[in-house]
Amino acid sequence: MEKLILRRVDRNNEEMILNFGPQHPSTHGVINFIVETDGEVLRKAVPDVGYLHRSIEKIGESTGYHGFMPYTDRIDYVAAMFPNEGYAMVVERLCGIQVPKRALYLRAISTELCRIASHLVSIGTMTMDIGAFTPMIHGIRERETINDLIEALCGARLTYNYHRIGGVAFDLPEGWRDKTLAFLDHFDKFLVEFDRLISFNEIYIKRLANVAVIPGPMAVDYGLSGPNLRGSGVDFDLRKAMPYGVYPEFEFDVPVGKGMFGQVGDCFDRYICRTREMGESSKIVRQALDLIQQAPEGDIVAPKVARNLKVEAGEALSRVESARGEMAFYLVADGTNRAWRVRTRTGSFTAMGIIEAISPGLMVADLVALIASLDVVAPEIDR
Amino acid sequence: MMTFTEYAGSFQKTAVSFWHGLSITMSHLFRRPMTVQYPDRTPLPVRDMLPPRYRGFLEVDTAICTGCQACERACPIACIQITLEKDPANPKQRLVTQFDIDEAKCMFCGLCVEPCPTGSIQHTREFEGSVANIRNLVFRWSDPVKPFPVYRVEKGAEYFARAPLGSLVRARLEAARWNAAAVEYLPPEPPAPAVAPVPAAAPAPPTPTNPETK
Numbered sequence: 001m002e003k004l005i006l007r008r009v010d011r012n013n014e015e016m017i018l019n020f021g022p023q024h025p026s027t028h029g030v031i032n033f034i035v036e037t038d039g040e041v042l043r044k045a046v047p048d049v050g051y052l053h054r055s056i057e058k059i060g061e062s063t064g065y066h067g068f069m070p071y072t073d074r075i076d077y078v079a080a081m082f083p084n085e086g087y088a089m090v091v092e093r094l095c096g097i098q099v100p101k102r103a104l105y106l107r108a109i110s111t112e113l114c115r116i117a118s119h120l121v122s123i124g125t126m127t128m129d130i131g132a133f134t135p136m137i138h139g140i141r142e143r144e145t146i147n148d149l150i151e152a153l154c155g156a157r158l159t160y161n162y163h164r165i166g167g168v169a170f171d172l173p174e175g176w177r178d179k180t181l182a183f184l185d186h187f188d189k190f191l192v193e194f195d196r197l198i199s200f201n202e203i204y205i206k207r208l209a210n211v212a213v214i215p216g217p218m219a220v221d222y223g224l225s226g227p228n229l230r231g232s233g234v235d236f237d238l239r240k241a242m243p244y245g246v247y248p249e250f251e252f253d254v255p256v257g258k259g260m261f262g263q264v265g266d267c268f269d270r271y272i273c274r275t276r277e278m279g280e281s282s283k284i285v286r287q288a289l290d291l292i293q294q295a296p297e298g299d300i301v302a303p304k305v306a307r308n309l310k311v312e313a314g315e316a317l318s319r320v321e322s323a324r325g326e327m328a329f330y331l332v333a334d335g336t337n338r339a340w341r342v343r344t345r346t347g348s349f350t351a352m353g354i355i356e357a358i359s360p361g362l363m364v365a366d367l368v369a370l371i372a373s374l375d376v377v378a379p380e381i382d383r
Numbered sequence: 384m385m386t387f388t389e390y391a392g393s394f395q396k397t398a399v400s401f402w403h404g405l406s407i408t409m410s411h412l413f414r415r416p417m418t419v420q421y422p423d424r425t426p427l428p429v430r431d432m433l434p435p436r437y438r439g440f441l442e443v444d445t446a447i448c449t450g451c452q453a454c455e456r457a458c459p460i461a462c463i464q465i466t467l468e469k470d471p472a473n474p475k476q477r478l479v480t481q482f483d484i485d486e487a488k489c490m491f492c493g494l495c496v497e498p499c500p501t502g503s504i505q506h507t508r509e510f511e512g513s514v515a516n517i518r519n520l521v522f523r524w525s526d527p528v529k530p531f532p533v534y535r536v537e538k539g540a541e542y543f544a545r546a547p548l549g550s551l552v553r554a555r556l557e558a559a560r561w562n563a564a565a566v567e568y569l570p571p572e573p574p575a576p577a578v579a580p581v582p583a584a585a586p587a588p589p590t591p592t593n594p595e596t597k
């Protein structure tokens with residue numbers, strides 16, 4: 001990195017080294033890219049992460065096991081249910097806690113709603129980065145209803161802190177099921193409308209198709225996950241491949257990129273994967289809302305989870321399919337009431353790795369499309 | 384290479400895309416607007432429109448607080464401070480002489496509410512707490528001059544009568560309004576940043592003396 005910044009630039013051509021970010025609206029948060037350009041064409045873009053590092057993993061070693069839960073919200077605040085779930089799962093695995101069925105359904109409902117909300121932000125900001133402002137407002141409008149639903153469920157709109165070690169914090173409020181079903185009916189119509197509004201807009205397609213193509217094997221090599229990996233045509237979804245919770249009971253498809261308007265793995269494929277995934281999430285929520293009625297009400301948290309939880313020495317790993325790819329928690333306990341080590345693997349961080357390899361030859365404006373299509377969220381990169 | 388038909392075709396597709404997009408935009412002229420003008424055009428005060436589980440400012444009903452400090456232990460960032468002392472007049476009675484909640488530091492996670500045995504500490508639906516002095520957001524539910532005695536839970540009691548949720552915290556917010564003087568008994572202000580000390584004049588170099596002139 002040092003060398004790159006200090007390299008001499010030949011003044012006879014148009015080569016420049018620029019800082020793109022860290023306070024640039026289209027870098028999706030505080031990320032810096034050191035961009036080497038020759039006129040409009042990129043020679044290379046190197047992400048320089050670390051501006052939002054808050055030592056969350058270290059905090060996990062100093063708060064108790066229960067006390068770390070609100071901090072996990074801050075790992076990915078656009079989709080805070082997923083780190084909640086991952087962290088709860090890793091502690092449960094280590095302690096051998098059996099989570100009640102109803103809590104698992106509630107987890108599935110809350111995380112899938114959260115996935116829809118997160119993808120709405122993602123595709124909304126993506127269209128805005130490309131230059132269409134209206135679809136973002138439409139996305140945010142639908143997300144508002146989800147926020148209201150989740151607020152009624154757990155009391156917060158962004159940093160939910162809803163999952164607990166051994167279950168969840170609250171049962172469904174009264175009338176929530178009907179409200180959610182009504183919203184999902186509306187939402188399925190919205191998805192069709194959204195496709196008409198922007199997804200199949202000719203200008204939008206032309207702008208994204210064949211841009212920043214990531215072939216499948218390359219995506220695997222660089223450790224991409226989630227919609228970024230599936231956009232490259234690799235059918236890998238942790239909910240299907242290594243099912244956790246109650247996911248084996250649901251019927252849903254995993255959308256993969258097929259190169260709808262260009263090559264497989266271009267920006268448009270990643271975009272369309274997200275829009276299709278929202279429809280699948282809506283299906284899952286419907287099924288979960290039906291199945292949850294068989295589970296006894298009020299049975300939402302495992303009994304006898306000590307308040308000052310002491311975990312026997314050992315280590316465990318949990319993997320959940322977050323909105324931004326695989327989110328893994330690795331926990332090492334040493335028998336006290338504090339974790340010895342908490343490690344988080346996030347999808348955005350690995351997505352940053354591929355930018356340097358993909359960027360040569362892109363236009364400067366296509367870098368914005370690439371970052372937007374990878375759906376990176378700055379706090380998740382740095383933690 | 385793009386043929387002429389493809390070139391003309393993309394014009395046509397673009398025009399159709401425009402029509403689709405703009406027809407949706409136009410249809411919004413006839414839909415109900417989603418936006419609400421905060422704060423004065425809402426049908427009810429916003430706090431009354433929030434769901435009951437909303438996690439706003441914390442409120443402690445001192446009449447039913449047992450002084451068990453469970454909330455203090457549950458808080459991951461230590462923004463609750465409780466001090467218990469024996470009543471000098473009645474050695475069997477314990478008093479809560481300090482019960483501070485730093486709402487400016489609180490992250491409204493709700494972990495302190497869960498272990499409370501009587502439901503004394505609760506989230507309210509109050510959230511409008513902008514103040515000029517951030518120290519006004521330290522809510523002191525007890526003070527050393529007027530400590531409150533701890534509540535003894537009756538055997539088998541399941542219901543604990545509580546002041547209407549939100550009334551106590553609203554009174555506090557009212558008292559610590561925008562420019563009110565900071566609450567009494569606050570911990571001392573952090574010391575002002577030290578002024579850089581003026582470098583002392585360097586000691587004059589010893590003048591060489593000529594032993595012969597003595």
Ligand code: SF4
Binds near residue numbers: 441461495
């Ligand atoms: S809500 Fe959370 S941060 Fe605030 S006082 Fe309670 S435990 Fe502490």
Ligand code: SF4
Binds near residue numbers: 448449452453455465
């Ligand atoms: S508020 Fe509740 S948890 Fe806190 S000391 Fe009082 S009784 Fe105990």
